[in-house]
Amino acid sequence: MIIQLGNFFFRYRNVIFIFLYLLLFALSMELFGAERWGDKYYFYPIVFGLIITISGQLIRGGTIGLAYIIRGGQNRKVYADELVTTGIFSHVRNPLYIGNILMLWGAGIMANSLLFTLVIMPLFVGIYQCIVLAEEDYLRKKFGQGFIDYTKKVNRWVPSLKGIGDTFSSMKFNWRRWLIKEYGTQFVWLLGIAFILLYKYPDLIGRDQATRIKYAVVCFLVIGTYYLTIRFIKKSGRWK
Structure with a gap:
């Protein structure tokens, strides 16, 4: 059931994500209000949000610049022509999605939106989890033991920073x-x-x-x- 749901989200992800992205501008209670944070309350969501959202883009940039993985799909279905396990993918299996989540989370904080940060963001994460499970089902069937061995060494969501310096120094960006x-x-x-x-x-x-x-x-x-x-x-x- 979850695999089917993940394939559905993957197929229509562009439309779904654009709609959810627009909710950044929906009316919402504030994360940071003037009554608690003072007249310059907007300083906090802007600074914290920028730090988080830029971090997401840097993660995506580092991932793509070192070892690009083709996960755009084929005919709006999950597809991969090879199993990429180098670069940032040697530290976490889904760095591009982590980058996306941080970019969106930071944008939600910048928008000072309680709705987006506490309601829409968990929805984004849930959708990504379904997509990842669908992708892993495809990769397991296509690459077999090679992918299974990879999943035993590298976490799905929690990055391992061990050897990250060697990763960047040994590969050309x-x-x-x-x-x-x-x-x-x-x-x-x-x-x-x-x-x-x-x-x-x-x-x-x-x-x-x-x-x-x-x-x-x-x-x-x-x-x-x-x-x-x-x-x-x-x-x-x-x-x-």
Whole structure:
């Protein structure tokens, strides 16, 4: 049952996650309120949220830059052409999903949303758990004992930092692959951060509507230019 549910979530994950991501902007009780944290209460969700969400992106970047794993699926079904156990995958089996969870969790804290942090985030984690179980079922059937041996040595969710320095020093970090594989995720993530700051914290730039619109346009143009630039480089084949 859980495997079937995981395959369902995997098939429709893009639609489901976008809908849940938009709930960052839903009305909610605050995690940090002025009555307890003072007039500068917004400092705490912004700083804590940024630290966590950037950590998630760095984990994804480190994973992709060292040893990329093709888990995008095929025909919207779980698929893998090889069993990758090197790089960050030698320390934890699902570093990309851990990165996603931290990015979303940090964004929820930045949004100062009790709803997103305490309700939506556990839902995200539950969905990822189902997807991972479905992926593991596929990998076990395809790679057999090789995958079983891997699961005995490497945890599903809790990273082992033993030897992490050797992992980075022994492998070349491919920053071009990081940008090419990650620019779409970064585009959505950076836009989310920008609009959280503009929408949730109008006092940072002033409550004047025209000013906020101006900043929103500038953010969209800068982030959009980054997206289009990396996309052009990818399509041109310059960074193979």
